[in-house]
Structure formats: structure tokens, C-alpha cells
Amino acid sequence: MASPQDGVVVAVDANGADLGPAEVAAAAAMAAEQGVRVLLFGPADRMDPAPGVEIVDAPISIAKAADPVRATRQEPGASIVQAALAVAHGDADALVSGGSTGAVLAAGVLRIKRAPGIYRPALAVPIPVPGNPVTLLDVGANAEVRPEHLVQFAYMGAALVQAVLGIERPRVGLLSNGEEAIKGTPLVLEAHAALTARVLESASFEWVGNVEGTDLTSGVADVIVTDGFTGNVTLKVMEGVSQTMLGAVRDAAMSSRRSKAGGMLLRPALRDFRDGLDPEGAGGAYLLGLRRLGVVPHGRFTRYGISRAILLAARGVSGELVERTHTALEAAGALKSSPMSEPASTVQPS
């Protein structure tokens, strides 16, 4: 059966995954069975061939490099660099790597490069909170941002959940220390004002204004925008708390024979929650703002998780994520080089 992903080519870096290149090759074979074509970069002698998967021998790995930017520059033959170059040259439509987020970010920015008019790339993670999934960005590509970056992140995140998760008109919120528009740092206040000014007429998403930390799990927004510092802390706090509560359930379940049975039944529900909160869970982290989409599944994923990341990358391509982002930003006058880079209300003489 034909699927929208048929014919999409995804460049996959086989180095860096905890289970090794063979597991990534198996994932590539699974994705290829669904109609995605895969260019697989890694040690050829450690990967099995499969229909729809083209193996490119690239044994050098920089997944563990302490300085990914330097490693990207110094190791042009590294698998992630080769995979990124294949995307940059148009041989593939998207990039997937089971390696480190840092290496993907470096290779993506240096080789695929930013999309026209984008200030900064961002890492977005869809968090499958039970009943209230939410996509958080930036979770760490940029420790510091300016208001116009947050504005672009809002459009980038909205386009992601539209194209990949199929949410037609996502609700987008800005993370702050209070719901009122007057709450937040100067950065947040300015981004809030800019989004309010721009989004009024926009059909591409619903702007819900400031949201609070409790709203990561409350379901008031499909996309929550923040700087990479706060986003990183937020994601890791969620991970830590869910991990700790899972431990508390385990301990409580061990406290008596009666609770043990109940605890064993409850644990999977909580474990799913914890796993979903993984920084690179739910298909992985999405690297947005480049000329092509990048997806970073977690290093510890098995072939199932990695193949899902490849399929979701292909879905982003067929859903025209990059084009959709550009169109929405252009319509909002929020592209970097656009003469409309200020909202209309502020460029007219007052």
C-alpha cells in the first residue's frame, strides 16, 4: 500500500546508538519496509544490508566527542557529517541520528545550515503526557535567546505538530512565571507582546499567551515555547520527578504483600509516563530551523524507537514541515531578512 512517506529519503547515522550500528541497520530495514528509502552511514562491516537501505561505509564516529563543533570540522569523514552532507547536497530529505544531540546539532548547523530567515535552530521534544501531550521547545539548542527567536520558535513548533503529529490548529503558549501578560523576564514580556501583535490574524495556530510550569502537564497548550536554558531545566525536572515517583511507587509496592500485586499493575502506567518524558523520547528530539528536518532518537532506543524516528522524519518531509514553517513565518513577517520583520503596528509612524 502506498503511504505518504513513499519515496522520501532519510539519511541515517548508524553510530552513537547504545545498541550499536547493527541495531540502527535493523531499524533502517524496518522503516524501509514502510516505504521510506534510507541512506545508512556507518561501519559497513557491522551492518546487514536490506531492501530499500543503501549502506555508505563511514566507520568514524564523533558521537562521544567532547566538542562536537570541533569534531564536525575536523572529521569530515565522520558518519554524522557524511549523513548531514547527503542531506545538504539533496541526496536525502531528512537527517536521523542515534548519536548525541550535540553532534547532530553541530553537523546540522554547519552542514545542512539554517533555513533562510531563521535566526536560530531549536530542539523540540514532544512529551506524551498521558491525555495531554505537549511539545516543548527549545530544550537546549540555545541557552540564550532574543524575543524574535522565541517568536520564530512558536511558528516552528506549531508547524512541527501540524506536519508530524497532525494537530491542525495547535494552541501555542509561552512559558512564564505567571499567566498574566505582565509576568516574566523582559525577554518573555517582549516575546509575549510580539506574539500578541503578530498572531491575531494568523490562521496557523492559536496563541494562548503565557503558561506556567504546571501547564506542562495540564493540557492548555499543544506547544510550549521557551529559551533553551529553561527548556532544558524543565525537561530534566520532569524526568527527575517522574523517575523519583516511580521509585516511590516501587518502594510502596514492596512494603506489603497486598500492595505488591497492585504496585506491579500500576508500575507500567507510571513507567510509560517516565519513558515518555525522556529528553529524546516520543520519536526523539526534533531539530528545527534548518533547511531540512533532523530527528534525534534517544541513544538507548532499540530498533523500534529508531525506526519510529526515521518514519516520523519522513512524515515531517511529506508533511512539508520546513516549507510550512517558512510560509507561516513569511506571512507573519517574522523572517530574519524580511522587510516585514517587525509587526505592522510597530513599523508605522505613531
Add this chain to the structure above:
Amino acid sequence: MASPQDGVVVAVDANGADLGPAEVAAAAAMAAEQGVRVLLFGPADRMDPAPGVEIVDAPISIAKAADPVRATRQEPGASIVQAALAVAHGDADALVSGGSTGAVLAAGVLRIKRAPGIYRPALAVPIPVPGNPVTLLDVGANAEVRPEHLVQFAYMGAALVQAVLGIERPRVGLLSNGEEAIKGTPLVLEAHAALTARVLESASFEWVGNVEGTDLTSGVADVIVTDGFTGNVTLKVMEGVSQTMLGAVRDAAMSSRRSKAGGMLLRPALRDFRDGLDPEGAGGAYLLGLRRLGVVPHGRFTRYGISRAILLAARGVSGELVERTHTALEAAGALKSSPMSEPASTVQPS
């Protein structure tokens, strides 16, 4: 039996608590039984007298004021303002209010005023993570801070857990998006460098460097320092995630008769965790950096929680929290007006 709190006088604002002034009066009576003297400000006709409790009729409440700073200025007769003035004039040693954090912050800063050499007050919340209690500050007094503020927060938080929680040599960490010293915003990098330069010789706490979001529950630090924006988001994320997981346990427990029994046994453990994470739980939020200590129990606390807040405020007084903070900051050359306000290594000609 004599206790260290004997003779300590705490000014208590009876307005603002969800259960009303009568509940706060009952809490005051309980604290007085432990040897604390209480000056109780609120509507005299709604509060029962008790030994050791002196009632001051102050019926006006600004606990629900939208603009607490303005309300503090415009309502000099308000109970929280009167209570703060009693502390400012030396009639009481510490301030406790069951009202809003905003009102306490405003009345505290405007009437009790900052301690000499303190840049900014901070709100600190001891979070009783099971097995790994941690005190987080600032959780919202300052949305934006400078590096020297974070340095002071480290000393203020350390003195709090020494004086009130009895941790002799607390481990203090700085919240960042990575453990390495090179991780973080310019603010965090600068605060990290300043703390590293100052704390080397200090005996007052152990500086553990950067900590991550997962470390809110990992037990690597007794005190975690951050700006009020990140701290507020962090605390609310913890609240939201624990609340959501408690709901997931409830749902899972309802899914079968067998799991129901186990679920009922597990719920208290998780509920304790959730309640502990309350923004003003664990005795309440501590307002640090003023000439006297302030404590804000959560508005929904019963007499037991509020009396605990009064006792902990008294413990902070007898533990010489304010003096301890000043001494440590002075020794570190981190007071505002100090000629040693830069670490020695940077004031010497190089």
C-alpha cells in the same frame, strides 16, 4: 521544658489563610504552647484569645490585592503591614503570614526592609523529596537577577538550612543546563565563576558546582540556587508532574479490582510526595534577605501547618539565621557595600 524558641516573638498575620482567622489563631495558640510568643494581627472579633498570644485588632486584609505593593502603601492599617511594622520596630523577631506571598514580599521589603549589604530578597522553599530533601531559591521574588545576586542566594540558602533544618555543612549547587562549568547562560557562567572563586576557603557550605534539572530529586545538593523565573517554573513543573502522576496512579488503580487495593495503599506515598512539592509546603516559603526572617505557609494549610510555620520561624530566630547569613556573606566579601565586594583574586592588580 525550655526550648530554644522560648521567648522568641513572632508577628503573625491572621488574614489570608483559606480557613480564616480563627484557624490562624488556633495555630498561634499551638505555637505558644511550645514556648513561642505570638503577636497576632487580624479581626479581633473572629479570633479566640490564648495564653502567650497577644491579639492586635487589624481587620483589614490585603491578601487578595492584585497589586500588593500599592496595597501595602495605601493600607497602613492592613494586618500584614501592621505585622511587618511590629517586626521592623523590634516588637517581634520574625513575620509569618497565611496570606499571599506577594503581600508578604511587599510588606516585608517595604516595612522590614533589606538586611545591610543584601542586593535582593529571595523566596526559598524546602522541598521534601523523599530521601532527598532540597531547598530551592529563588522561587519567584526576582524574575531577573545578576550574578552577584545568585552568589548571595547561595549564602542565604545555606544559612537557612543550617539554622532551620539543622544541616551543618550544606551542599550548594547552581541550577544549569549541564553539570560542566562551561554550561549555562552568561548569568550562570558568571555566578559559577564567582562562587568557585569565593567558596574555596569557606567553611560555611560545600560548593558542588552546576546541577541539572534531574538533580532537584537526585540528592546531590541540599540547596539549589537559581533566578526567580527558572525557580518558579521549576517548582510548578514539579507540582504539575507529581499531580499528573498521582492521577495516573488513581486511574490505573481504578482499572481493576485487583489493582484497586494496591493503588489505595500506594496513593498516600505519592500524595505525600505531591503535597511536599507544594510551592509553600514544608513549613512554607522562606523570605530571606530582610532584616528579619519571614515565613509564608500555604494559604490552604490547617492550624497544624501554620503552627509549624510559626515554630520554624522561631527556630530561624534562635538559630540566628539573619546574623549567620550576614557573617558568612561578610567573610566571603559578598556584601553589597563591602569594600571586599569582589573576590580577592580580582581586586588585586594582575
